[in-house]
Amino acid sequence: MTELTVELRNVSKIYPARRSSGKDVVAVREVSLDIPSGEFFTLLGPSGCGKTTTLRLIAGFEQPTSGEVYLQGKAVSKIPTYKRPVNTVFQNYALFPHMTVAKNVGFGLTVKRVPKAERERRVMEALELVQLPDLANRKPSQLSGGQQQRVALARALVNRPTVLLLDEPLGALDLKLRKAMQLELKQLQERLGITFVYVTHDQEEALTMSDRIAVMNYGEALQVGDPMTLYEKPANSFVADFIGESNFVRGTVKQVDDDEAQIAIGRKVIAVRLEEERPSPNQNVLLTIRPEKLWLSEPDEQADGLPGVVEEVVYIGTSTRYIVALEAGDEIVVRLQNRPGTKMAGLGRGAPVKVSWRFEDARIIEADGRGEELVIG
Amino acid sequence: MRRKSGFSFGLFYFLVVAFILFLPILLLVVFSFNDSTKLVFPLKGFTTQHYADLVGNREMVEAVRTSVLLGLGSSFLATALGTMGAIALSRFKFPGKGFFTAVSALPLVIPYVILGVSLLIMFNQVGIKLSAWTAGLAHVVISIPYALLIISSRLAGFPDNLEEAAMDLGATYWGALLRVTIPISFPALVAAFLICFTISFDEFAISSFLVGTQPTLPVYLYSQLRFPTRLPLVVSLSSILMVATMIIMLLAEWLRRLGDTTR
Ligand SMILES: Nc1ncnc2c1ncn2[C@@H]1O[C@H](COP(=O)(O)OP(=O)(O)OP(=O)(O)O)[C@@H](O)[C@H]1O
Ligand SMILES: [Mg+2]
Numbered sequence: 001m002t003e004l005t006v007e008l009r010n011v012s013k014i015y016p017a018r019r020s021s022g023k024d025v026v027a028v029r030e031v032s033l034d035i036p037s038g039e040f041f042t043l044l045g046p047s048g049c050g051k052t053t054t055l056r057l058i059a060g061f062e063q064p065t066s067g068e069v070y071l072q073g074k075a076v077s078k079i080p081t082y083k084r085p086v087n088t089v090f091q092n093y094a095l096f097p098h099m100t101v102a103k104n105v106g107f108g109l110t111v112k113r114v115p116k117a118e119r120e121r122r123v124m125e126a127l128e129l130v131q132l133p134d135l136a137n138r139k140p141s142q143l144s145g146g147q148q149q150r151v152a153l154a155r156a157l158v159n160r161p162t163v164l165l166l167d168e169p170l171g172a173l174d175l176k177l178r179k180a181m182q183l184e185l186k187q188l189q190e191r192l193g194i195t196f197v198y199v200t201h202d203q204e205e206a207l208t209m210s211d212r213i214a215v216m217n218y219g220e221a222l223q224v225g226d227p228m229t230l231y232e233k234p235a236n237s238f239v240a241d242f243i244g245e246s247n248f249v250r251g252t253v254k255q256v257d258d259d260e261a262q263i264a265i266g267r268k269v270i271a272v273r274l275e276e277e278r279p280s281p282n283q284n285v286l287l288t289i290r291p292e293k294l295w296l297s298e299p300d301e302q303a304d305g306l307p308g309v310v311e312e313v314v315y316i317g318t319s320t321r322y323i324v325a326l327e328a329g330d331e332i333v334v335r336l337q338n339r340p341g342t343k344m345a346g347l348g349r350g351a352p353v354k355v356s357w358r359f360e361d362a363r364i365i366e367a368d369g370r371g372e373e374l375v376i377g
Numbered sequence: 378m379r380r381k382s383g384f385s386f387g388l389f390y391f392l393v394v395a396f397i398l399f400l401p402i403l404l405l406v407v408f409s410f411n412d413s414t415k416l417v418f419p420l421k422g423f424t425t426q427h428y429a430d431l432v433g434n435r436e437m438v439e440a441v442r443t444s445v446l447l448g449l450g451s452s453f454l455a456t457a458l459g460t461m462g463a464i465a466l467s468r469f470k471f472p473g474k475g476f477f478t479a480v481s482a483l484p485l486v487i488p489y490v491i492l493g494v495s496l497l498i499m500f501n502q503v504g505i506k507l508s509a510w511t512a513g514l515a516h517v518v519i520s521i522p523y524a525l526l527i528i529s530s531r532l533a534g535f536p537d538n539l540e541e542a543a544m545d546l547g548a549t550y551w552g553a554l555l556r557v558t559i560p561i562s563f564p565a566l567v568a569a570f571l572i573c574f575t576i577s578f579d580e581f582a583i584s585s586f587l588v589g590t591q592p593t594l595p596v597y598l599y600s601q602l603r604f605p606t607r608l609p610l611v612v613s614l615s616s617i618l619m620v621a622t623m624i625i626m627l628l629a630e631w632l633r634r635l636g637d638t639t640r
Contacts, residue, residue: 061541081544082552094542097535098560108546111556159546 004073005163005195006035006058011067013053013219027053029219030067035197035212037162040189042198044206045216046242051199052091054216055165058197059088072162082111087156091167093148095140101127101151102136108159126158129188146177153185163195170205182209203243207231215239233275237366240288247294247332249287249306253279261364263287266328268306270362277364286366291335293361296322296353305356308332310349322347324355402619409613414606427613437614440597444578447509447593451516452524452573458517459524459569464558466525467532468540484519492519493586500587507589515583520573527572527633531565532558564632571629575622594618 013028028050035041043051056062057069060081068075076084087108096104103110105126109119127133130150140148149169156164169185170178186209189196200206206213207227214224215238223235234240237248251263251270260271261279265287272287279285299307308326315338322334332355347353408416412424431437462481466474484492496515500507539561543553559566581595588596598614601607 059545061544080549081541082547082549086545088542088545090538090542092536092538094536094538096539096542096557096561098557107543107548107556111543111547111552155546 003037004034005037005039005071006033006041006197007070007073008033008054008057009068009070011054011057011064011069013050013057013062014065026219028057028064031214031216031219031221032067033214033221033224035163035195037195038193040186040196040198040209040211042200042206042210042213043216044200044203044213044242046201049216050219051201051216052167053219055088055167055197055199058163059086059165060084085162086165087159087161087163088165089149089152089156089167089169091169091171093140093152095148095151095155097140100137100139101132101143104140104151105136105155105158107155112159122158123154126154129157130154145172146181149173149181153188157192157194161194163197164189166196166198168199168201170200178205185209207243215242217242233363234288234365237286237288240365245291245333245335247289247291247330249289249326249328249330249332251285251287251328253281253283253285255281260359263364265306266326268304268328270304270306271359272362272364273360275363277366279364285364287362288365289332289357289362291321291333292319292337294332294334294355294357295336296324296334296347296355299352299354303354303356305354306332307352307354310347310351310353313348322353324353326355405612405619406616409609409616411609414609416608416612427609428617430610431613431617434610436592437594437597437610440592440594443509443588443591444594447513447516448574448577451513451577452520452570454517455520455524455573456528456566456570459521459528459573460559460562460566462521462525463528463532464554467529468537481525482522485522489519489580489582493583496583497586507587509588509591509593511589512584512587512593513577515587516573516577516580519580519583520576523572523576524569527569528562528565531562531633535561564635568629568633571625571632575625575629579618579622 008031011028011031012026015025015027017024031050031054033041043054045051053062057064058071060076060079063077068077070076071079071084071086096107099107102123106119106123109122114122123136124133127136130153132147132150132154135143135147135151140151143151149172153169166185170181173181182205185196198206198209207230210227212224212226213230214221215230216222217238223230223239225233230239230243234243234246237246240246240248249265251265253261254264254269255262256274256279259274261274262269263272263285297305306326306328308324310322311325311331312321312323314321314323317338319335319337322336324332324334326332334355407420409427410423410425411420412422412426413420462477465471466478471477492515496511497507500511505511539557540550540553543557544550548556578593579595580593581599584593584596585599592600594614595618598611598618601611
């Protein structure tokens with residue numbers, strides 16, 4: 001059993017309404033997280049979902065309205081920011097404009113009265129770690145965005161924190177630099193073994209870098225899991241849609257057996273594998289299938305698969321996207337690799353097709369109890 | 378088309394200002410070097426005698442001393458209080474913040490004569506003897522809004538998470554203020570100090586009610602206007618005041634801008 005460095009227990013943060021007529025903002029809602037030591041943990045979610053607020057609760061800039069934050073097993077609500085073994089890389093870097101790079105990086109050590117010789121050595125070490133030893137005497141305004149980002153990283157790491165919080169640290173960089181920094185950050189984290197709590201709204205970044213991800217929406221942690229689990233087994237339609245691309249198809253349960261259910265989709269009845277979710281007959285359910293798990297063939301009344309009409313064909317280099325209007329009503333995206341042999345020549349707009357998938361690739365992710373219409377997305 | 382009208386607006390503005398501000402000042406300076414006790418053309422000849430007379434005038438030197446000390450003291454206090462107010466306004470949310478802002482801007486719109494009279498009445502009621510101290514207190518009150526505005530705009534110019542970053546790195550709140558907020562705002566603090574100083578140094582209306590028997594320079598100057606023979610002295614003194622004020626203002630503005638470019 002590994003040691004937990006960061007723990008959140010039913011943490012909520014409510015910002016009171018600005019005016020008496022306004023509504024309170026629930027920025028974080030009953031979030032519980034267990035982050036073991038040395039993990040690269042990511043908070044992923046759309047803008048305004050409460051990622052920054054969660055980080056600020058861990059750093060101590062905000063106090064939870066209810067619930068408790070634990071660092072290394074200790075409740076920290078009474079411990080002020082400057083005493084927590086946590087450092088932050090801010091989204092806008094927040095470098096001190098009146099200090100040189102070296103002074104910026106050494107700030108934490110100066111404040112803690114670390115002797116000058118040791119301080120200077122550790123500052124140089126930290127700058128070497130982020131590959132910027134030559135810029136020690138520059139002012140932050142004389143650095144590029146990528147260099148500022150590295151200085152911010154060095155300034156945090158020089159304190160040897162138990163936990164490093166990073167709030168969209170790559171958000172301001174261009175795509176190429178971003179990709180390079182993703183790799184570098186990940187390697188750095190593995191080498192130093194520090195727990196990273198990383199915030200991003202970029203699902204690809206989250207999947208590439210993280211050991212585990214918490215997907216957030218409207219202040220809630222909807223699902224926590226490793227990248228593969230989130231991609232293969234999203235807990236709900238939000239996660240399925242946010243991580244990668246997903247198709248959603250509505251159906252009605254006809255029959256439930258041990259490990260599969262018969263789902264009516266339009267005129268077709270299709271067998272779907274059952275996991276945790278166990279719907280009952282006549283329930284409306286939402287099926288999710290990834291675009292790359294689908295294939296197209298000639299319409300054929302007998303076999304499994306859903307009939308539809310090609311609405312749009314988009315060629316995107318390595319693959320082609322077909323948007324198919326299903327006869328049953330929903331739209332579905334099919335992505336086919338452009339390999340010799342799989343080319344669907346002549347499948348243009350308006351062509352009737354059949355969309356099929358392997359039994360195990362469709363999942364029921366949402367079932368509603370009352371037989372109401374499910375809303376997609 | 379728009380460039381052109383912009384240019385003529387600018388020219389018009391410049392001419393008006395030049396005519397009603399710079400021209401009289403220029404006249405004043407010219408007459409202060411004129412070898413005559415009358416302020417009329419044609420000029421008689423160049424002399425620095427009026428300035429030499431100033432230095433020999435003990436009352437005047439005393440008035441300068443009073444003004445300088447009062448200016449330094451009141452602007453120091455006003456800058457300190459203005460800094461606190463600016464930090465409170467720009468970094469914290471608290472109930473009654475709007476009211477607080479409005480109240481701190483009030484001295485900008487209350488006529489100085491009224492402020493002077495009301496303070497005079499109050500000091501008399503409480504039984505405080507009038508002196509340079511009472512005038513100085515009033516100067517603190519009228520300078521604070523300027524200090525507050527200058528420092529607030531500086532604080533608004535850099536992100537407030539610099540203080541959070543400092544605390545994140547182990548500084549206490551006071552440590553963050555001393556190591557980050559104050560150093561970054563320093564040019565603005567000095568600019569505020571200088572502006573407050575010129576306000577106090579040039580202020581007449583309030584001082585005339587409150588200085589008691591310790592006249593400040595403007596009060597002394599006004600008292601001398603009654604004597605026609607002292608006119609050259611008044612003129613040369615005014616020239617000095619004007620030039621000194623301008624230099625301080627330019628310095629303050631330069632500092633304020635310097636602060637803004639240190640992003
Ligand atoms: N100080 C505050 N006062 C009131 N509401 C706030 C405050 N800070 C954040 N909020 C609100 O809380 C919610 C969550 O904000 P938060 O900054 O945590 O989002 P985020 O996930 O970091 O978004 P982004 O990706 O845009 O940075 C938002 O609705 C925001 O408006
Ligand atoms: Mg954020």
